[in-house]
Amino acid sequence: MAQAGRRPGQTETREEILEAARRRFAEQGYDGATVRAIAADAGVNAALLHHFFGTKQQLFAASMNLPVDPGELVPRILEGPEAEIGERLVRAFLGLWEAPDGRAPFLAMIRSATTNEQVATMMRQFLERAVLARVAEARGVPKVRVAGIAAQMIGFALLRYVIGLPPLVNASEEEIVGMLAPVAQYYLTPGTEKVRLPMHQEGGLARHWSETTG
């Protein structure tokens, strides 16, 4: 039984605007995307966007619903076999970016945070609260180490999805996991945070690996 109240036309248009905003912000960043272009994509007048969302900044915030709940995803990564945490993290990260729909908000954040201070603050707070605090507490490693793996993953996304560096664009998902998982595992393993340059000693990582892998 449909209740009285807002008519279907409203919610549809609202959603179309948000969808168009996500696309534009993802492709051109906050400053590059214009309300006029977003409105045109949604097939409506630019004034309507202000009527619905107020300012451009508020429209951006409204369109940035992440396709993931950190409170659910982070524990799911950290639980399970200890030795495969790095792999689970990299696979989860790749899953978010490889889903065409899920990629948009992250692209928009990266493309906007570099030049817009408000978006940079959004990103900083998201990383601190949703990632660093949770992971550091759950794993018993310093926040700076969680920031290290965040840097690795964000840098990877920047070069693969934004800059389009050929070796990373052409790499398969399995290649990427094989390459990044050990790094994630290193950062998330308690007891390694006070190790100063372990490679300098004895056999080093290379010999260790050639031994354990035949």
Add this chain to the structure above:
Amino acid sequence: MAQAGRRPGQTETREEILEAARRRFAEQGYDGATVRAIAADAGVNAALLHHFFGTKQQLFAASMNLPVDPGELVPRILEGPEAEIGERLVRAFLGLWEAPDGRAPFLAMIRSATTNEQVATMMRQFLERAVLARVAEARGVPKVRVAGIAAQMIGFALLRYVIGLPPLVNASEEEIVGMLAPVAQYYLTPGTEKVRLPMHQEGGLARHWSETTG
């Protein structure tokens, strides 16, 4: 003996414009920085910038003289004790960013490449020709692995110098070296590129480290 030709006033103004351009592009990115603002900073009229450099894009290119010669720096990092390559790389990278003057071009690249396709191409080609090709050839590791360490370092710079993530902002140079050098060493060590998730096997990296470091 001073030759006839261009008067001193010309070169001084030119340099001041380039300096102002470097500052503005570094702080606001390509799209955010305006020729008018750059001209005002240099104390000249905006028309003069077009007279000297043509378009804004050409002014950007002219102002982007990197404070480093990759052809000289890369070999210097790769030479020397094998086990300390990672540390030398991280220290060199930090040296470039911590020098207040040298930071500007890199900031400008990061802030501009995410939204400007031409700058993204500049960055892509710089990484491919000046970094990936040289290092991969010299070290005998696949380009994708050199791209991996590039991602780690650029992601670190993004979070520390652009986003301002507190744990990375507050970290000392020695802390950073201690954290990132093992990762760099891992990527640049031949023979590890076909290792699939070594952490999953036997003791893993954590036990290896606790053993080799007491």
Add this chain to the structure above:
DNA sequence: GTCTATAATCGGATAGAC
């Protein structure tokens, strides 16, 4: 709910005087 009209700026680039 959706539009037209318009305010109020600001942008890159050029022509041409001096």
Add this chain to the structure above:
DNA sequence: GTCTATCCGATTATAGAC
């Protein structure tokens, strides 16, 4: 070499009609 004046376009945002 440096400036004034100007073209031409784009931008966010609002007021108000329908």
